[in-house]
Amino acid sequence: MPKSNVLFLIHGVGNHSDGWAFDAIKTLGVAAKSFPGFVNVNQDDPLGDEIDFVPITYNEIFDALLERFKDLAAQFEPLDEAQLHSPVKKIKKLSEEFDKETVRYLGDVILYRGFRLVRNAVLLKVMATIARKIQSTGLSHDGTPVKYGVLGHSLGTTVAHDALHLLATTPWLQADAALAKLKQLTPELGQSLAGVVGDNPFSPRNFMFDAVFMVSNTSRLLFTTDEDPYHSTVRPVGPGDLKQAVCGNFYNFDHRLDPVSKLRKFRIHDAWRPDVTGAHEPTLEHLYEPNVHNLSHYLMHPYVYGPILGHLAPSFSRADWQEAWNRVDNGAFSRWGPEYLEESLRKKAETAMTKLLPKSSSDETIRQLVGILESLKSLEKS
């Protein structure tokens, strides 16, 4: 039986294997189980029949490229060090750095941002996964539309932004191969193609994601599209905006203490007019673990899981959605996790995170971002 709705998950920097989204899906499942609509579902996999999670990976492209750089440098290994000319020695030395964690972080971001061919490969992989999944799932089941959502985390928000904008604005059906295939379809379809569908089935006039969830949004710092995130098509639909909006709802989840999203911070009220009603930016201040940047830490908050389940899980009723909202207001969801009930511990954790927040606009660089990501890792380990 096909699952109801689909959520694409796009990861951040660092190593991500195929199972990278396991914790995130588990966190959403634990949240779902606490609502009446999920009493009778399989408790081991409460969202199994509700949401088809599609984790998308792209870091294998970065990893393979860094390996290729290493292999290229390795050809000089059989040569005697004394025989090498100075520039070649430098190249060889540089390649020895590729395994360091900083270089992997920096490498991911720089390869994506600075190298057009790499970016094309990454974005096309993400777009191809999304396009194929929508094609295979279809747009409706038994008279009910299938809903699609996209969730990006950290660097994944930039990749999600860039991929969704390009998916919506590239004239895919102008390619020769696509035109040839379309000609095989009925004449009626051929005639109406230009008028009804145009040259891109994923353009905003034809297709809209129900919701886009940006978790710790880095898109303003790292975007690579011709339009910046405040002016691109990755926006919720507003009055008169139908031809420019790729989604019905846009959620910008930004924890107060998360330093990653503070570099060229994305702010809803700076981005769009107040009458764009599908834009949401709830206040998040909870503290359950030292690294508040973690995706799972975001997802445990009712203001975050509420909209995800509300838009995409059929059994999560409107009343459940309201209940999730109320859990913050009535204190059922505590702002402090069990390890932070003591005020001194809270203060210690908050101070550690506050130290990482960028202090001035001159800090808003990719190197600063990498520094923050490294510090978060060491904070987690300590």
Added chain:
Amino acid sequence: MMNATSLKLATALFVIAVSASAGAAKKQIIWCKWNADPAHPLSWAAVRNELQPLLANRNYRGAYQLILAKYRHAQAAIQVNSEIASSFEAELQDFVEGTTGRTSFQFIDSGPPKNESRLSFKTRTIDFFCGQDTKLGLDGVYATFAGKLPEHTNIGYAASLIFLASGEQLEDMLGPAGDVIDSRATGYRGLLLDGLPMWPWELYLNGKLFGMRSLESPVPKYQLVFFRPSAGMEARWPSQEEARAEASIGVEPIGLVRYVGSDYKNWWGVSALVTLGTADHGAGLGVLGRYNNYAVGVTKRKDTEGAFIFFSYDFYDLVNKREKRNRAADELLGGLRKKFEERKK
């Protein structure tokens, strides 16, 4: 003659009465996550038998005209025609004519605190307030909604129908578009991970030269070679006695690679070549030809007569491996021969 109020009441009662016998119908979700009333004249269940043959024959225009006619009929039945209804009918008409998109008919859900579903098209927006939730949808809130707002109900059902029907037309386009995206994704991946490995500066330059095209365009089949260092062997044999080989570093200041086939696993190329041997022969200048990972170059040096032959490390490695294989085979054959001789004795 019935007045508008009694008509609305009748609609509400009808909805409630029909809901009892609706259990067998397939579930259709409409706005606010409510289950559709299969007895509504614009529900999927009510029009499916007429609509599906048109969709199956890809007569989409016919399908949209049928929905428009059904909508007009449903509006005539409730005898209420406000500005909202006229505006929506104009939008439907535009869609049939192909001048507006299908997302005009997509419900946009909002959770708390708004708790509404919204239709948004070029002239206006229509809000469907969801109110208190009901799992069944056919009693309580939905019935009240349908009874109080029969116009909104008709608009909502008609929008759902257009959205579903046009989805089938769009599905026809997803395959060809997906094929193009897939082939470009495979192409760029092949160029990066299966083609001639690029040094970082080559990767950057090739991106500037060939990667700026729009993504629906074919993936580049050429690759620039630029200040590309490679380790190898350089050999010279003016005579049998003077023949010698030495480790060498070749640098290709400029060159071009052309890929053969669509998988980026085969290529050939030509480059200018500068070699810097380990012995004191000065720099060699010449040309290099490559096929896949193997490259051979010919260089000349200022104060040395005759040509030097440069083999890249991969090529040298290939020859070396072959030599080792031959030596191993010789040893094996020698061993067998020895054993055979011993047996013979």
